[in-house]
Amino acid sequence: MGDDPFTVRVLTVDDVVPLRRVLAGAFLTDLDEDRPERVEHVIEFDRARGVFHGDEMVGVGAVLTREITLPGGVVAPAAALTAAGVRPGYQRRGALNRLVASLVDGVPEAFAVLWASDGAIYGRFGCGSLASDLVHVALPHGAAFHAGVDVGDAVVREVTREQALPVLKEVYERVRTSRVGWLGRTDGSWEFHLADEDRYRDGLSAFRYALHPRGYVVYRVKTAWDERGPRDELHVHELVAETDVAHAALYRHLLDLGLGGEVTHHTAADDPIPHLLANPRAAVRRRHDALWVRLVHLDRALEQRRYLSDVDVVIEVDDPLLPRNAGRWRFTVEKGRASVRRTDDEPDVSADVAALGSAFLGGTRLSVLARAGRVREHTSGSVGALSVAFLAEHAPHCPELF
Structure with missing residues (x-):
């Protein structure tokens, strides 16, 4: 096919159908060319790129204009990389290299963030892994809190989607500036985040919405039975609370809903829910990587956030x-x-740019990366001092895919 058979260009709205075809092929999903995909709520075509082999689109990728909260409560612009994929038959031929290089090099923001579908790919582009974590926690129905937990007197109300949406947006906007890794949301990103067609439910119910005066929870239900009776599953999509009392009250509401079963939630690494329980072992946790960070303009990026020491x-x-x-x-x-x-x-x-990206949100210690050979110390004590400075006051967490 020659040394470089690919060209890259900016996409337009006229490219939406071939874009769907590429993404369906790359992620092995069913294609319905007559029905918009969820990504079309957020895609900015002037920031999207297509990789072409002749006249055929064989790869796509896009940048979303978002804000993110950095350590110290700094809200900064971020380039959110998304919808990157290459059609079968053109993988491992250099198309993705051309695509990502084009996207990253043209970013005016100081840094980019992404969710990596394949953990082996993005490190070679200087993206730092494990910049934030996601913890899957499973809680048994009815799990008791310890005696000192304050859930307040406020009622948690189940409401309709139409009643919930204005409240969700107001509460989220108030909370996000104090949570490292949380993104600003446009109307389009809310539509993406709460898309609720059957094809997005994975066999679960439609979204349900519960409001507390200082928070909210969005969840789905799977009703099930076994030999011991009902085993309902509640799958939390998002739980946002302005206060510790609201946080505890929303979890209490979920734990008391339904019959049997468990509550599951992908939450922050420092979510205090295990410590609210009378039996902390009842919270079964699994940790996963979440956001990756690519420092695009290193000096500007490092100057945007705040440091602990x-x-x-x-x-x-x-x-x-x-x-x-x-x-x-x-x-x-x-x-x-x-x-x-x-x-x-x-x-x-000494460090590669990916190591600094991993530490950028304050969740990964540079001292740990030094033990892994990603950072090297030339002056005694310098890695330890740098590692402490980079830590965040809270574990970084991004509660949404993009």
């Missing part, structure tokens, strides 16, 4: 894809704010 080190960065990030940078933090400047001084620490 002062530090002054020289970091030598390796970034083959974006040479503008490579080289030595003096990284200085005073009173939580960073200054990042070019320098010729000898490095205290």
Whole structure:
């Protein structure tokens, strides 16, 4: 097929049907060309790219314009990479390389975020894995709280979708600026997040909505029976609370619903729910990677967030894809704010750009990455000092796919 048989161009609304075909092929899903896909609620065609072999679209990818909360409560613009895929037959031929390089290099935001469908792919593009975690927690129906838990006196009300949506948007907007990793949402991203056609339910019920005066929960139900009787499953899609009392009250509401079974939720690594239980072992947890981070303009990105402690080190960065990030940078933090400047001084620490992306949201310790060979220390104590500075006050968590 030659050295480089592919071309890349910006997509338009006229490309929507071939885009659907590519994504259906890449992710082995059924295709209905007459019915819009959920991604069409959010896609920005001027930020979408297609990879073409001749006149045939064989790969697609898009960037969404979003905001994200960084450590220190800083709300910053982020490029959210999504809908990236290559048709069968054209994989492992360089099409994805062309696509991702085109998307990343053209990003004006200081950094990009993504969910990686394949954990072996995106590290080679300088994307840092495990930048945030997702914990799947399963709780048995009726699980008791310990005696000191305050659930307040407010009633949690089950409401319709139409009644819920305005409240959800208001509460989420108030909460997101205090939660590292939470994204700003447009009307389109709300439609994407709460898409509720049968094909998105995975055999479960339609969304159900419950409101607390200081929070809400969105969930689905699967009714089931076994030899011991009913075993209803409640699958939490999103739980948002402005206060600890609201958080406890919403969980209490879920645990008391239905008959038998369990409540499951993909939640933050530091969700206190196990500590609310009289028997913390009743919360069975599995941890997964969530957001990956790609530092696109390294100095701007590192200066946007806040840090837990002062530090002054020289970091030598390796970034083959974006040479503008490579080289030595003096990284200085005073009173939580960073200054990042070019320098010729000898490095205290060496790291690839993906390692800094992994640590960017404050959830992955640079000291752990050093043990894994992703970070190297040249000056004793420098990795430890840098690692502490990068930590966030809360575990980073992104409650939505995009």
